Amino acid sequence: MWNPPPEALKALPLDRDWSKPDDKYGDPKTLYDMVRKSVDLWGADTVQCTYVPSEGMERVPITRGQFHDNVQALAAGMRAAGVKEDDRVLQIVDTSPQFAMIFYAANMIGAAASAVYTNMKMKESVYCYDLATPSILFVANPSLLTSFAENKGDSEWPIGGVVILDNEMPETMPEGVNVSTWMDFINAGRAAEPVNDPCMDHTKLASLIFTSGTSGVPKAVMLSNWNVLHNILAIQGRAPLWPGRRTACFLPFAHSLAQAGDMSAMIYFGCEVHFVSDLLNLVNEVQVIKPHIMLCVPRVLNRFHSRIMAGIEEGSGLKKKLAKSALATAKKRTLAAPTEMIAVPPKGMKDKILTKLAITKIRERLGGELDLMISGGAPLDPEIALFVNCLGITVLEGYGLSETAPLVTLNGWEEDYASMSGTVGRAIPGVEVIIDQDAW
Known part of the structure; x- marks a missing residue:
């Protein structure tokens, strides 16, 4: 049986009002606010996650402070690119620290984040794109952007442009849209006007989760900040999740379980999120990560x-x-x-x-x-x-x-x-x- 350390967050009263955040308990008001609070709770220098940037490289740690700084830069970059409150942000990106940073940056400015799987048929991805009507698009690599451009048909490019995560441009650039690399966009965000007025509306639309489409074409489930935060706060202090505990993260962040679990709850409770870079190599990677917890x-x-x-x-x-x-x-x-x-x-x-x-x-x-x-x-x-x-x-x-x-x-x-x-x-x-x- 587990013995929580003194610093672990305590369980909230069962009879509290679960319909909204309560300042009496220090509840986060939004998912971005949750990330900000986690820095205050556990320290900017503590490890929030680790990942393998590319095959053959060593595992790289990211502190809570570094993660939060990148979220702030991305939020400023999005706003400078024309993304506004109540807009949509779409990513075709695998589970990664960058996925989470994009999600929380969108949340910071009051935009809704949505995502599709990188291995989804591109025609379905375009369908989800049209449904989401994003103001900016993030893609994992140049080949995905090329495939998207070839399949998008009459769909308009987003006003905020496209950002490619692996810092390489496609051989043939798509016409009619501004394309940036990840580092260029981050640096532009650092140079832009900072977001000093983060959205704190718990009712604001936070996430569009595309279903698998087993009953037809994919459908977008609309979740508010409080929809997700309630899940997290309901299990606070009621599960062995606290600082020093490690999780091996491999479920897709485009899915609600991983989004609420590894991407949100683990961060807020002070756990370390260690990203598995290759599912085919899962057993070898967990021997390095030595996780205490796995969502599966x-x-x-x-x-x-x-x-x-x-x-x-x-x-x-x-x-x-x-x-x-x-x-x-x-x-x-x-x-x-x-x-x-x-x-x-x-x-x-x-x-x-x-x-x-x-x-x-x-x-x-x-x-x-x-x-x-x-x-x-x-x-x-x-x-x-x-x-x-x-x-x-x-x-x-x-x-x-x-x-x-x-x-x-x-x-x-x-x-x-x-x-x-x-x-x-x-x-x-x-x-x-x-x-x-x-x-x-």
């Missing part, structure tokens, strides 16, 4: 289970016997625990020896310090959750929608991290779930 989807846990079991089967006779005996002992111990889905430490000499000889080695493949995985996006097989518990890792499953920013329910937020396997937990504070019987 069931598919990741399923693959994790399959790879571990395959490795056990391929081992020598003794190693296979030790691993299976260790897992069987851990399963018996976990099933006997009073709270489901919460990892239980080994008990007794045999259990401790088997854990050290077998399970500890499996955990080392995930960095050795992982103790919490939060699963969402689809139902999680209870047997997979139990398997992960046996490795000493708590798995908390929740339920949500893009429209709810995204949390509706979550296991483990109540006293003693109460949870139940095979369920998605109880409604988080400030949320009421009603079954619409008229729809049956």
Whole structure:
């Protein structure tokens, strides 16, 4: 079980008014305000995130102060480029520190941020672009801009131009639009008039989340600052998220779970966000990051289970016997625990020896310090959750929608991290779930 340090943010009263920010509790008023407060809370010199700029390079840290400075420069650059309050900002950018900086810069000036996946079919990206009507467009690389220009048809270029993140221009420049590199835009923002009047309206539209389009073409879910902030404040002090805790971030920021979790809550609670640069190299990267927390989807846990079991089967006779005996002992111990889905430490000499000889080695493949995985996006097989518990890792499953920013329910937020396997937990504070019987 976790023991929060004295500086960890405390849980807010369950009976408070959850419909708006309250100065009595020091609530952030906007998502940008949340970033600003995190600098004051945890210090400008503390590490907020790390990332690998390009393949083969060393992991680079970004402090909270550096992150905030870049957000301010981007906000000033956007305003100088003609982006105004209530405008839209669109990015075709992968999960990265830059994605988050763009998002919070837009929020700072009262513009709504939206994003599409870099691997989305370009015709669908253009459709989302037309739906968002952005005043400025950020793209990951020159090839994406070239593809966008070839597919945009009669769509107008944004008045604020296009910014390319990797600091290289395309061989053939598109006509009729100003194109800047990331560094040029940042530097222009630093030279521009600073934004001394950040938007502080909790009702302001903050994010447009494009759905997967499983029911047709993609649709944009409209989320206000408070929609997202409520999610964050509802779990404040009710989950083991505090300074010094590391998360390995790989879910797409274009999705509401990662946007509210890794991109927002982790920052506000003082955690370190370590970006995974290559999903195909996830196992190797987490061995470097040594995360305590991972937000994931069931598919990741399923693959994790399959790879571990395959490795056990391929081992020598003794190693296979030790691993299976260790897992069987851990399963018996976990099933006997009073709270489901919460990892239980080994008990007794045999259990401790088997854990050290077998399970500890499996955990080392995930960095050795992982103790919490939060699963969402689809139902999680209870047997997979139990398997992960046996490795000493708590798995908390929740339920949500893009429209709810995204949390509706979550296991483990109540006293003693109460949870139940095979369920998605109880409604988080400030949320009421009603079954619409008229729809049956």
